[in-house]
Amino acid sequence: MKKNKKFMVGAMSLVMAFGLAACSEDNAKDSKGTGKDGKTTLRLVMKDDGPSNPAAVKYYDNLEKALKADENIDVDIELVEVPQGNYSEKLNLLLYSGDIPDLIYFQGGDQQIAEQDLLEDLTPYIKDSKYLKDLVQPYNEKRLANYPYLLWLKPLDSKTPVVRADWFNQVPSAQEFLANPTSDNYYKFFKELTALPNGPKNGVSVAGDITELDYVFEMAFGINQTWLKKDDGTYEYSKVSNNEKEKLAFYSKLYKDGILDPQYLTKQWDTKEKAFYDGETGVIVGTNGKVVDLYNGKMKQVNGDSAELVVLPPAKGEFQGFAPTDVTKESRGMAISAQSENKEIAFKILDYLASPKGQMFDRLGFEGEHYNIVDGQIELTDKYYGEWYARYWEGTELKTEQPLKTPLLSEPAVKSQELAKEFYSEDNNFIIPEEHVSKWDAMENLYKEYATDIITGKRPIDDFDTFVKEWEKAGGKELTEYANKTIK
Numbered sequence: 433m434k435k436n437k438k439f440m441v442g443a444m445s446l447v448m449a450f451g452l453a454a455c456s457e458d459n460a461k462d463s464k465g466t467g468k469d470g471k472t473t474l475r476l477v478m479k480d481d482g483p484s485n486p487a488a489v490k491y492y493d494n495l496e497k498a499l500k501a502d503e504n505i506d507v508d509i510e511l512v513e514v515p516q517g518n519y520s521e522k523l524n525l526l527l528y529s530g531d532i533p534d535l536i537y538f539q540g541g542d543q544q545i546a547e548q549d550l551l552e553d554l555t556p557y558i559k560d561s562k563y564l565k566d567l568v569q570p571y572n573e574k575r576l577a578n579y580p581y582l583l584w585l586k587p588l589d590s591k592t593p594v595v596r597a598d599w600f601n602q603v604p605s606a607q608e609f610l611a612n613p614t615s616d617n618y619y620k621f622f623k624e625l626t627a628l629p630n631g632p633k634n635g636v637s638v639a640g641d642i643t644e645l646d647y648v649f650e651m652a653f654g655i656n657q658t659w660l661k662k663d664d665g666t667y668e669y670s671k672v673s674n675n676e677k678e679k680l681a682f683y684s685k686l687y688k689d690g691i692l693d694p695q696y697l698t699k700q701w702d703t704k705e706k707a708f709y710d711g712e713t714g715v716i717v718g719t720n721g722k723v724v725d726l727y728n729g730k731m732k733q734v735n736g737d738s739a740e741l742v743v744l745p746p747a748k749g750e751f752q753g754f755a756p757t758d759v760t761k762e763s764r765g766m767a768i769s770a771q772s773e774n775k776e777i778a779f780k781i782l783d784y785l786a787s788p789k790g791q792m793f794d795r796l797g798f799e800g801e802h803y804n805i806v807d808g809q810i811e812l813t814d815k816y817y818g819e820w821y822a823r824y825w826e827g828t829e830l831k832t833e834q835p836l837k838t839p840l841l842s843e844p845a846v847k848s849q850e851l852a853k854e855f856y857s858e859d860n861n862f863i864i865p866e867e868h869v870s871k872w873d874a875m876e877n878l879y880k881e882y883a884t885d886i887i888t889g890k891r892p893i894d895d896f897d898t899f900v901k902e903w904e905k906a907g908g909k910e911l912t913e914y915a916n917k918t919i920k
Contacts, residue, residue, distance in 0.1 A: 584765030652749030725845035809837035871907035
């Protein structure tokens with residue numbers, strides 16, 4: 433029976449793969465047609481950038497003009513609408529229907545598409561690129577070597593915690609905490625923060641799970657990589673280690689004492705941020721650089737200049753650092769459909785956005801709205817700091833035709849980038865083989881269930897030992913054996 437079931441699943445996968453490939457082939461033939469004014473039509477799908485978004489329509493209309501003026505690329509970029517909801521899920525529904533645009537932004541869910549040979553290998557394109565290859569960083573190179581289907585040229589994506597300066601300066605132990613940010617001192621800081629007159633209701637809020645907390649605390653509990661090296665030289669999965677048990681006990685304490693937002697499980701990124709701006713929570717965690725810049729601009733807009741953000745360090749313990757950087761593959765990024773008949777043009781657009789003019793266009797926004805030219809210098813507006821973000825690439829430098837009168841990033845944003853670089857380390861995880869993916873997903877869901885119940889007090893901390901046994905039975909033993917053969 434098991435063999436028959438396995439055969440049926442395999443057969444269904446093949447049918448889906450051939451069906452998807454066939455549909456996409458038909459779609460690719462259709463997509464080559466001419467658009468307005470005889471231009472080549474290139475279809476693009478990107479999170480939040482559908483035809484119903486006026487800002488996105490304006491962006492791509494201007495990009496078409498820039499491509500024609502600067503590179504003589506005559507293209508009509510057709511935005512594809514993705515229904516509201518979980519982007520990864522909605523995108524995959526679109527792709528599995530056979531509607532595969534030329535350029536695709538993924539935020540998860542790409543691996544199963546790539547495994548069906550439906551995404552283009554970007555290696556030769558990048559090698560022969562005019563501009564883009566110069567923006568590739570060492571961690572991008574490693575990710576592309578492992579998985580050459582996604583491209584995402586951004587600064588390190590470490591997340592950093594931030595707090596309002598006006599509150600931070602009132603916390604009695606603030607300077608002591610900065611000098612020695614142990615998990616105990618973090619706890620003390622949170623307690624004093626929530627005790628301030630007119631202070632926040634809770635110390636820290638996160639969006640839906642503990643991933644953002646882990647960026648701050650897991651290193652302090654000795655979790656410096658996904659697979660921890662034991663005294664005997666073998667590796668164990670960090671989430672079944674005693675280090676993890678101690679970390680979850682700490683999170684449970686934060687929750688029980690009202691420091692961790694009691695509604696963290698239902699928070700989304702937007703409601704988390706709203707709670708921050710409204711003064712309901714003291715600390716949130718955001719991607720270093722531009723995201724912190726947006727937080728800072730919005731916080732000052734809502735609460736005044738005295739509420740400028742202070743960037744907090746990672747917790748210090750057995751190690752100190754933000755969560756290690758995954759170099760197995762990009763977790764998000766741009767892909768080109770292998771079925772597209774416009775692959776060369778699609779990549780030329782990505783390459784143009786890495787050029788000096790493309791970088792100015794993508795990173796500065798619209799003249800008269802996000803910046804003005806004043807006395808021959810570029811002066812960024814409050815609207816730039818409050819809402820603009822680069823949709824595509826962010827090189828380490830931005831060369832502009834006129835000098836910048838105002839900096840690209842605020843001081844807190846620059847500080848967050850400096851901390852991300854200072855505490856950079858690489859993870860030792862690996863891409864889970866296809867034959868183990870379903871088990872791995874089930875094992876991860878098992879972890880989330882137990883971790884949530886332990887943190888919220890539905891289970892005692894000792895139930896962690898039960899979780900470890902169930903994890904091993906669910907396939908953990910096999911994955912651990914595979915890890916010990918794979919990690920060098």
